[in-house]
Amino acid sequence: MSPPPAEVPSYLTAEAGLWSWLRTKxxxxxxxxxxxxxxxxxxxxxxxxxxxxLELLTPEPDVLGPMAxxxxxxxxxxxxxxxxxxxxxxxxxxxxxxxxxxxARDVAFPRLNLFSWYLFAAGGVITLWGLFQGGADTGWxxxxxxxxxxxxxxxxxxVGVFIIGFSSILTGLNFIVTxxxxxxxxxxxxxxxxxxxxxxxxxxxxxxxxxxxxMVLLLVAVExxxxxxxxxxxxxxxxxxxxxxxWFYSHPAVYIMILPTxxxxxxxxxxxxxxxxxxxxxxxxxxxxxxxxGFFSWGHHMFVAGQSVAGSGAFGxxxxxxxxxxxxxxxxxxxxxxxxxxxxxxxxxxxLGFIFFIFFGGMTGVAVATTSADVHWHDTYFVVGHFHYIMxxxxxxxxxxxxxxxxxxxxxxxxxxxxxxxxxxLIIFGFIVTFLPHFLLGNMGMPRRYATYxxxxxxxxxxxxxxxxxxxxxxxxxxxxxxxxxxxxxxxGDNPWRSHxxxxxxxxxxxxANFLTPPEFEREPHDYTVVEAPRVY
Amino acid sequence: MSTEGTHTGKFRAEHFGTLGAxxxxxxxxxxxxxATELLLFTGLFAVYAVYRWAYGxxxxxxxxxxxxxxxxxxxxxxxxxxxxxxxxPRALEAKRTHVATLLLLGAIAMGLAFLVLKGVxxxxxxxxxxxxxxxxxxxxxxxxxxxxxxxxxxxxxxxHALHMLIGVVVLAVLAVRLRRRTITAEYPVALELGxxxxxxxxxxWLFLYPLLxxx
Numbered sequence: 097m098s099p100p101p102a103e104v105p106s107y108l109t110a111e112a113g114l115w116s117w118l119r120t121k122x123x124x125x126x127x128x129x130x131x132x133x134x135x136x137x138x139x140x141x142x143x144x145x146x147x148x149x150l151e152l153l154t155p156e157p158d159v160l161g162p163m164a165x166x167x168x169x170x171x172x173x174x175x176x177x178x179x180x181x182x183x184x185x186x187x188x189x190x191x192x193x194x195x196x197x198x199x200a201r202d203v204a205f206p207r208l209n210l211f212s213w214y215l216f217a218a219g220g221v222i223t224l225w226g227l228f229q230g231g232a233d234t235g236w237x238x239x240x241x242x243x244x245x246x247x248x249x250x251x252x253x254x255v256g257v258f259i260i261g262f263s264s265i266l267t268g269l270n271f272i273v274t275x276x277x278x279x280x281x282x283x284x285x286x287x288x289x290x291x292x293x294x295x296x297x298x299x300x301x302x303x304x305x306x307x308x309x310x311m312v313l314l315l316v317a318v319e320x321x322x323x324x325x326x327x328x329x330x331x332x333x334x335x336x337x338x339x340x341x342x343w344f345y346s347h348p349a350v351y352i353m354i355l356p357t358x359x360x361x362x363x364x365x366x367x368x369x370x371x372x373x374x375x376x377x378x379x380x381x382x383x384x385x386x387x388x389x390g391f392f393s394w395g396h397h398m399f400v401a402g403q404s405v406a407g408s409g410a411f412g413x414x415x416x417x418x419x420x421x422x423x424x425x426x427x428x429x430x431x432x433x434x435x436x437x438x439x440x441x442x443x444x445x446x447x448l449g450f451i452f453f454i455f456f457g458g459m460t461g462v463a464v465a466t467t468s469a470d471v472h473w474h475d476t477y478f479v480v481g482h483f484h485y486i487m488x489x490x491x492x493x494x495x496x497x498x499x500x501x502x503x504x505x506x507x508x509x510x511x512x513x514x515x516x517x518x519x520x521x522l523i524i525f526g527f528i529v530t531f532l533p534h535f536l537l538g539n540m541g542m543p544r545r546y547a548t549y550x551x552x553x554x555x556x557x558x559x560x561x562x563x564x565x566x567x568x569x570x571x572x573x574x575x576x577x578x579x580x581x582x583x584x585x586x587x588x589g590d591n592p593w594r595s596h597x598x599x600x601x602x603x604x605x606x607x608x609a610n611f612l613t614p615p616e617f618e619r620e621p622h623d624y625t626v627v628e629a630p631r632v633y
Numbered sequence: 634m635s636t637e638g639t640h641t642g643k644f645r646a647e648h649f650g651t652l653g654a655x656x657x658x659x660x661x662x663x664x665x666x667x668a669t670e671l672l673l674f675t676g677l678f679a680v681y682a683v684y685r686w687a688y689g690x691x692x693x694x695x696x697x698x699x700x701x702x703x704x705x706x707x708x709x710x711x712x713x714x715x716x717x718x719x720x721x722p723r724a725l726e727a728k729r730t731h732v733a734t735l736l737l738l739g740a741i742a743m744g745l746a747f748l749v750l751k752g753v754x755x756x757x758x759x760x761x762x763x764x765x766x767x768x769x770x771x772x773x774x775x776x777x778x779x780x781x782x783x784x785x786x787x788x789x790x791x792x793h794a795l796h797m798l799i800g801v802v803v804l805a806v807l808a809v810r811l812r813r814r815t816i817t818a819e820y821p822v823a824l825e826l827g828x829x830x831x832x833x834x835x836x837x838w839l840f841l842y843p844l845l846x847x848x
Contacts, residue, residue, distance in 0.1 A: 201648035204658045269665045277658040278648070307669050311676030315788075324784045325766035326680065332778025337683055341676060 104612060106508065106605040121206035122608055127192030128506065129213050133220060134184055140224075141175035142571065144168050149530075149564040152557045157547045165547035166233035167248070173236030174227060178257050179220050181491055182349060185356035186302075187216070187267055189498045190295045192506060194271060196599045196606060197289045199280025199615045204273040208266055215263035223256030235545065237346070240327035240338040244319045254317045261306045261313070264352075268302030271295055280615055286380070289598050289621040290366075290373065293380050294359025297387035301348045301355075305391070309345035312338060336401050343394035351390040351418075353487060355383060357494020358425055361447050364497050365429050366622040367595040368444040369436025373622050374428045382428070385421035389414060399470045408467045415465035422458050426451060441593070442516035446497035449524040453489025457482060460535065475545075478538025484531045496520070496574070503578065504588035508605040511581035515573060523570035529563025594629045596622060601630040644820040656822050663826045667833050670796075674837055677789050681844060684785065688778050695774060695782040696846065698763065703754050704846040707747050708838065714743035715835040718804070718828045725818050730811055733824070737808040740831065744801045751794055758783065789841055796834045803827045 107124045117125055147168050151159040160168055191209065195202050203209050226232065230249025234242055243250055275296050279288070288296075316338070318324055325331030327338045362379055366372065373379060395403060395411030403411075429451060438444070460482040464470045473479060500520075504510050533556040542553050549557070591600040598621050602611050611633040619626065649655035685692050717740040724733040762770030765787050769780035807827045810816045816823050 205662060206646075206648070265669050269662060269669070272665055273658050273662045276661055277654055303665055303669050304672055307673035308676045311673055315676075315680075318788070319766075322765065323767035324788070325780055326784055328766070331766055332684075332688065332781050334683070334687075337680065341679070 104603075104607045106603065107608045108507070108605050110608040119210070121202070121210055123191050123195050123203050123206065123209060124506075124606060124608075124610075126209050126213055127188050127190070130183065130187040130191060130216070133217060134180055134188055137175055137179035137220065138184075141172055141180055142568070144172040144175070146564060146568060148172060149561040151547055152549070153561045155549050155551050155554055160547060162547045163233065166235075166545070167227075167231035169545060170232050170235050171227045174223060174232075174253060174257070176487070177236050177349075178260055179223065181353040181487055182264060183216060183260075183267075184353070184491070184495050185360065185498060186271070186295055186298055186352075187212075189291075189360070189502055190271065190298075190356060191267075193502065193599050194274060194292060194295055195278065196602055196610050197292050197597070197621075198275065198278055198283060199598070199611070199617060200274065200278035201610055203270045204278055205270050209270055212263045212266040212270070215259055215266070219256045219259030219261075219263060221256075222259065223253050226250075226252030226256060237342065238313070238316055239342075240316060240319070240335040241329070243316055244327060251317060251320055254313045254320075258310055258313045258317075261310045264302050265306045268299035268306075271299040272303065275299075280617060283617050286376070287617065287620060290362035290376070290379050290383075291356075291359035291597075293383050294355050294362070297383045298352055298355045301352050301387055301390065305345045305348040305352075308341055309349075312341040312345070315341075336398065336403075339398050339401060340394070343397045344391075347394040347397065348387075348390040350483075350486065351386055353491045354494075355386060357450070357491050357498070358383070360494045360498040360501070361429060361450055362425075363597055363622075364443045364447045364501050365432050366624070367501070367593050367597060368439045368441055368447075369433045370439070370624050371432055371436040372620070372624055374431030374434075376620070376622070378424050378428050382421045382425040385424075386418055389417045389421065393418060393465075396465050396470075399467050400474045405467075412465045412467050416462055419458050419462050419465075422454065426454060426458075439593075440517070441500075441513065442511075442520050443497045443501035445517055445520040445524070446493045446500065449520070449527075450490050450493040450497065452524075453485050453493060453527070457485030457489055460485065473538055475543055476538035477534040477542045477544060480544055481531050481534030481538060484534065489527055489531065493524075496523070499578075501593070502599075503581070504592045505599060505604045505606075507582055508588055509581050509585035510588040510592060511577050511585055515577045519570045519573035519577075522573065523567055526563050526566030526570055530560050530567060531563070533557070533560045533563075590632050591629050596624055596626075596630055598630070601633055603632060652820070656820075659822050659826060663829050667829065670833060674789075674792070677785070677792065678840070678844075681785050681789070684778075684781050688781065691776060691778055692782050694776075695779060696848070698761075698771075698773060699846050700754055700757065701846050703750050704842055707750050708842050710743045710747045710750075711835045711838050714740040714747075715832050717743075718831045721828065722821050722824050725811070725816070725821050725824060728818055730814070730817075734808050734811045737804050737811070741801055741804050741808070744797055744804070748794060748797055748801075751790060755787075755790075758786075786845055789845065793834065793837055793841060796837070800831050800834050803830060 232248045232250045232253050326333045327335045393415040396415045399408050537556050590604050613633050615633040645652045717736045721733040721736040763783050765784035
């Protein structure tokens with residue numbers, strides 16, 4: 097490994113001052129800018145999750161009244177889905193790593209990339225303003241006719257999410273063009289790192305599904321302002337049509353959240369079992385398969401909304417296909433771990449947590465995709481448990497794995513391993529205690545979105561709230577040691593994990609130009625058949 | 634396509650290896666953007682399909698009150714303007730920058746004429762009370778659900794008109810840049826991309842026209 101040349105500054109020190117960050121066109125700095133916002137939003141959303149759990153500690157409404165509770169779960173949902181989960185991995189680690197992983201100097205359209213960040217920030221501010229100054233009680237799904245008639249302040253939130261949608265589209269567009277046109281010589285499609293494949297699949301969904309969300313949010317906004325009657329039964333409209341359009345985006349949006357983190361898993365598991373992927377091709381197939389099938393399963397959200405039996409059956413079957421592609425990936429990851437030289441580290445612990453949780457989340461997903469069973473579980477805590485296993489158990493674990501894996505790449509410093517593994521274990525344990533009771537509660541008949549409940553559900557709710565407090569301590573721990581590492585952590589060196597991923601072929605933190613000499617990727621991206629780590633360019 | 638430009642340094646951003654690669658990226662970016670735009674309109678087309686299926690007879694009845702003549706004139710204007718825009722890169726290639734600029738100005742004039750006619754048409758509808766949802770007061774067609782057709786009519790033509798307006802601004806900027814010689818035959822990509830956008834807006838209208846005026 098070549099020593100970092102002292103004369104070339106890293107992207108962090110290439111220019112100084114806040115202003116140089118706010119007008120940067122460097123994809124790495126834009127990734128860091130996104131990371132700051134996304135973590136801020138996550139903290140806010142998490143705070144309101146705790147408020148909800150605190151209220152549910154007792155059957156009576158003592159911390160939050162019913163209206164305050166409705167506003168709080170809307171806040172939690174809107175922030176977590178639109179402001180955290182959807183942008184989380186692509187805009188931060190994707191922006192930072194995608195050009196490096198394909199051996200490029202930047203994304204295809206750097207100015208557009210910065211513009212996307214400003215759009216995201218503006219949309220985020222408008223959404224938060226709407227959530228805090230008035231507060232909506234519709235939940236993050238804005239179902240009509242409630243969202244068109246609710247007296248709460250839905251409009252600014254619709255506008256904010258609409259703007260965020262455009263930011264998401266432009267990021268996806270940028271990534272697609274980057275992958276197509278800026279790959280280094282010799283980097284064929286089937287030699288792209290698996291994280292790049294995951295980002296590419298995600299970008300396709302972002303570009304093709306998000307405009308439908310934009311349109312339907314616009315229609316709800318126009319309905320509220322002008323009473324145009326598209327979703328109003330009194331004027332001949334159909335409120336269920338809203339659900340179809342909404343889920344045409346919002347179901348694929350689940351894969352916007354999960355696909356990039358699956359890409360993270362493929363990277364992390366290869367790096368820490370020091371083995372080639374069990375099957376590169378099958379992971380690529382799974383990625384593309386999920387991105388494709390994801391477009392044809394939205395109807396499973398409407399099994400009890402008067403959808404035809406034939407329609408529901410078809411949507412149920414198509415939804416189960418997603419489980420097949422997912423299990424191909426899980427099988428491949430486990431195959432990669434099997435007989436590897438496993439290095440226990442924080443990223444790997446999160447990755448293992450991800451695999452464990454996607455078993456539960458995926459299998460309960462198949463369960464609720466079964467039309468007859470869904471009639472019983474629909475709108476209960478069973479569904480809440482299911483999607484939190486996917487969105488927190490899987491997507492968030494993937495995000496944390498990425499954060500811990502690439503932290504030394506991005507900032508050049510190392511966090512202490514002991515506290516990191518400790519926090520990871522605490523978070524995984526806290527997660528199980530928080531969300532396992534939800535399956536039991538839902539099966540017993542506890543409905544979603546209520547501030548109060550019958551006394552016999554209390555024991556399980558207390559367990560869930562206790563678990564949530566463990567999660568909070570885990571996150572505080574992470575915040576503590578990462579901030580410490582950022583300031584005082586020991587220098588990590590170019591490749592602290594001795595990973596063979598392409599991104600480690602540049603210095604850590606990388607220079608503004610990513611590589612000092614044009615890189616040549618001569619081997620497969622996750623090739624551990626050779627012992628030495630890749631040369632640093 | 635990897636047509637290496639002769640004056641690469643002048644037009645090429647440093648993260649592209651060749652000018653050809655940069656050109657490919659710009660085109661692919663525009664196509665991707667147009668795919669997104671198409672999906673945006675698809676949302677409205679889907680809503681149209683659903684309500685047309687539910688209220689077939691009603692939509693047929695409502696179309697009898699549309700001004701087919703104005704719609705047809707507008708279709709003609711758009712198709713001709715698109716032809717002019719398509720000819721502009723050819724003119725630039727032949728180093729006849731003036732002609733290219735004039736072609737764009739012609740297209741802009743037709744686009745503006747389209748918008749004026751559209752405004753006149755909307756004015757007629759508003760005068761007759763053929764308006765969306767709660768504003769609906771159209772005496773000639775008083776059946777339940779009749780307002781839905783006009784809701785969709787105003788949404789679809791409104792969104793299209795907004796795109797037309799953006800297109801006119803884009804063409805105007807291109808005309809100015811042609812005049813200032815910041816778009817030249819060596820690297821005419823901006824002109825090509827603007828043209829693609831204009832054609833897209835035109836093609837959307839070619840679907841709106843039969844759906845709203847003819848069928």
